[in-house]
Amino acid sequence: LISIAHEAGDLNDFRAILGNDIAIKAYREGEQPFPDGTIIARLAWSYGPSEENNKVFGREQSFVAGAPINIQFIVKDSRKYAATGGWGYAQFNDGKPADEVVHKTCFACHQSAKARDFVFTRYAP
């Protein structure tokens, strides 16, 4: 587990960011750019109140992960993916890979995090 986040605005999701051992080690040691072989996964669910918890507590208390939205991965291979900052991008909707048009949007957005090796997520200690 690298961290968790709530994206507001159009996304309005709840997400967990997981990494393989190479990713976790790089995060903990502050190694940037991330080494080849790093894999970071982003799982997203809908974001909403827990009606059953709120009923128990009698107030707006809990916001929880609802229906799954999609899963994204970034994989570091500085040679293979040199054109996109060394990262390959993938998105799966309901287990099926998203199409090329979707994947073309990934790097455009991640470029804004260039100073952090194109990765938005920081490690939650």
Added chain:
Amino acid sequence: LISIAHEAGDLNDFRAILGNDIAIKAYREGEQPFPDGTIIARLAWSYGPSEENNKVFGREQSFVAGAPINIQFIVKDSRKYAATGGWGYAQFNDGKPADEVVHKTCFACHQSAKARDFVFTRYAP
């Protein structure tokens, strides 16, 4: 990873709920009560905006996990912890176990989730 949540109100935290293999299996198969040996961990961090992400996007976009608050565990042993619904409760602040007074408050609150074997968190698929 079982799920993630944002607790509002006095808590105002961001939390990840993790489980051992027994916990994950029970969640996926809808097995309740949870079998002996189930361990569920709750990691909590402060909840707040990501100033650096928001600057990039020019709007209130990201809410992220900040400083760690504490870690809690529940362990199922229906004989050893019979007096508290079969669950043993533990909290660690900065690596050190919390005192008895804190632990006395755990079951009082979890009793309100008795219909779900005293566990608030549902599995995020």
